[in-house]
Amino acid sequence: MSTSNLHVYVMAAPLLTAFFVNLVGRVSKAWIAPLTLGCLAFSSAASIIVLGRVMAYGGFSYTVGNWQAPYGIELVVDHLSAVMLVLISVVAFIATMSALKSTSQELPDQEYLFFTLYLILIAGLLGLVLTADAFNLYVLLEITSITTYGLIAMGKGRAPLASFNYIIMGSIGASFYLLGVGYLYLMTGSLNMADIAQILPTIGGGAAIATALAFMLVGLWVKMAFFPLHGWLPNAYSLAPTGAAILVAPLMTKVTIYLMVRVMFTIFSVDLLFLQNPAVQNGIVWAAALAIICASSLALAQRDLKRMLTYIIVAEVGYMVGGVWLANSTGMTGAILHIVNDALMTLCLFLAIAAILYRLGSVEFDSLQGIYRKMPITMAAFTVGAFAMIGIPPTAGFFSKWYLLLGGIEAGQWGYVVALLFSSLVNAVLFFRIIEIGYFHKDGEHHGHEKLAEAPLSMQIPLLISATALIVIGLGSGPLVEKIIKLALPVGF
Amino acid sequence: MDQIAALIIAKYNYWIYVTLMMIGFYAMIGKRNLVKKLIGLNIFQTAIILMFVSAGVKKGAKIPILDKHHVMEHGVNVADIVNPVPHVLMLTAIVVAVSVTGVALAILLRIYREYGTLEEDEILEKLGQ
Numbered sequence: 001m002s003t004s005n006l007h008v009y010v011m012a013a014p015l016l017t018a019f020f021v022n023l024v025g026r027v028s029k030a031w032i033a034p035l036t037l038g039c040l041a042f043s044s045a046a047s048i049i050v051l052g053r054v055m056a057y058g059g060f061s062y063t064v065g066n067w068q069a070p071y072g073i074e075l076v077v078d079h080l081s082a083v084m085l086v087l088i089s090v091v092a093f094i095a096t097m098s099a100l101k102s103t104s105q106e107l108p109d110q111e112y113l114f115f116t117l118y119l120i121l122i123a124g125l126l127g128l129v130l131t132a133d134a135f136n137l138y139v140l141l142e143i144t145s146i147t148t149y150g151l152i153a154m155g156k157g158r159a160p161l162a163s164f165n166y167i168i169m170g171s172i173g174a175s176f177y178l179l180g181v182g183y184l185y186l187m188t189g190s191l192n193m194a195d196i197a198q199i200l201p202t203i204g205g206g207a208a209i210a211t212a213l214a215f216m217l218v219g220l221w222v223k224m225a226f227f228p229l230h231g232w233l234p235n236a237y238s239l240a241p242t243g244a245a246i247l248v249a250p251l252m253t254k255v256t257i258y259l260m261v262r263v264m265f266t267i268f269s270v271d272l273l274f275l276q277n278p279a280v281q282n283g284i285v286w287a288a289a290l291a292i293i294c295a296s297s298l299a300l301a302q303r304d305l306k307r308m309l310t311y312i313i314v315a316e317v318g319y320m321v322g323g324v325w326l327a328n329s330t331g332m333t334g335a336i337l338h339i340v341n342d343a344l345m346t347l348c349l350f351l352a353i354a355a356i357l358y359r360l361g362s363v364e365f366d367s368l369q370g371i372y373r374k375m376p377i378t379m380a381a382f383t384v385g386a387f388a389m390i391g392i393p394p395t396a397g398f399f400s401k402w403y404l405l406l407g408g409i410e411a412g413q414w415g416y417v418v419a420l421l422f423s424s425l426v427n428a429v430l431f432f433r434i435i436e437i438g439y440f441h442k443d444g445e446h447h448g449h450e451k452l453a454e455a456p457l458s459m460q461i462p463l464l465i466s467a468t469a470l471i472v473i474g475l476g477s478g479p480l481v482e483k484i485i486k487l488a489l490p491v492g493f
Numbered sequence: 494m495d496q497i498a499a500l501i502i503a504k505y506n507y508w509i510y511v512t513l514m515m516i517g518f519y520a521m522i523g524k525r526n527l528v529k530k531l532i533g534l535n536i537f538q539t540a541i542i543l544m545f546v547s548a549g550v551k552k553g554a555k556i557p558i559l560d561k562h563h564v565m566e567h568g569v570n571v572a573d574i575v576n577p578v579p580h581v582l583m584l585t586a587i588v589v590a591v592s593v594t595g596v597a598l599a600i601l602l603r604i605y606r607e608y609g610t611l612e613e614d615e616i617l618e619k620l621g622q
Contacts, residue, residue: 135582142589146596153600160603161616167597168521171534178586179541185579186548 005062010046013039015123025112043089054082070195076132080488084129092122097462099243121147145170151244162235169232173222180216193266224256227291234310242354250346257320265490274327288322289419296426305363329493331407338400348385348466355455371438381467386431388470399477506547513540525613538590549579
């Protein structure tokens, strides 16, 4: 095991463990937690080593089965994918601590099935970040999606219906992406991203290439729930089992944003994307602004904390798509920093929801009355997450939003700037409403006389870790941007 | 008119794939029965598979199984063999499509057990009550 192929082990560990969890977990439940946490701890540690190596020596790649590129499949790590590797494995590790507890409550006796899918999903996400092959990316995208369909369908009540809707929408998205890959393959005869990028400038066929780009982008937008293609997300994420929502909500959309960046700048060029078609670039930033405003407004209409957050996730997708398409390095820095921050913010808020659900069984606004007195530690962490979502310094959310705002001003995209400010205000209203209900309202009638305790320690610890991470990353934003994110920007920025 | 006809005939495989894809798309969006939606999805995916496979075809070319010694002596004339890569890719895409269908059918089974119907309207009606 040398460090030059360590990134393959980062992905292989959860994949292999998934099978053991399925086999051993059938016999004895006691094995599930150590196996899952063990392999994710290994992945986290290994991915941090990979990041260190990339920082020191630059990117490197592994050719699977020793078939050389462009014919074989490469697994490449550069600065951006190393950051994503660390983000995914650490978020998954923290989420799992809490997911183990809430799954044992919600899905007793099905844990081995749940965690089999859960680990394959994590392996798929890690693989998405690593692959340098456009078709392999499609396969991994479907691996993550199919496992997510399964995980969501394990929820109660309407969850299977939401999952079926997600299957239809998700498959359309993936098929569009595949179609885009098909057009590219017909034009270039290659599937390796770097190879395609080298061939593209040498051939004509502007219309076919533009069609390929359009298909791939629309496909990924469906997968990341970019408004107005977001229809599947709120139901799917709010009806999923809590353990699945904790993992899927922070990571899935963010990884798809990463894929968009990867496809845009590794396969296509800045020249094709921004310089040749300024109208398209402009239009997409406006679409992102519209997405932010509409999704934030829809969030206002919700009476359930989980559903409200799913709409905020849709709005955040608008932030990042807009940031990427601003076409300047400030906006891009903001978008990539926001991928990291938003994953952690969403993780923190969903962990808080999981803790509340574990004790209360509901996160509707009415049942949250007096929650601050009952679960002070959980709600303190929730407040940190909420402040980050609003963008109050020194939490992490402020800094990425600041970069996005500056990028918007620099690009002269005032619609986007206004949308960002509007969304921050809406978030402030949304979260202060919950703080008001939870802190100032007298105990609700439903739960007034029950004595509610804090969530178990195994749910509080990950929650506190994620809340602390929000503040630490917020305070460390300067060095983080200078030392890591600046290097992770795509070529040309 | 002749030009359009010539264009359609010259690239008829692509026209077939577009038509099939639109049929599948219509079924997914327009039909209210969940199984029909799933079948629409299958047609949609099959259309893309057909596009890839037909792109690999060459007129009069043989299957891409080569004799090693023959190749080492005479080399390969690319025009004589069909391009195997799209076929291999689609083998994987078929596996993906089958898995999606399998998961979707399993979920439909659960929906049917829960609501006793697979008509979207009736399910929504039951949910409304």
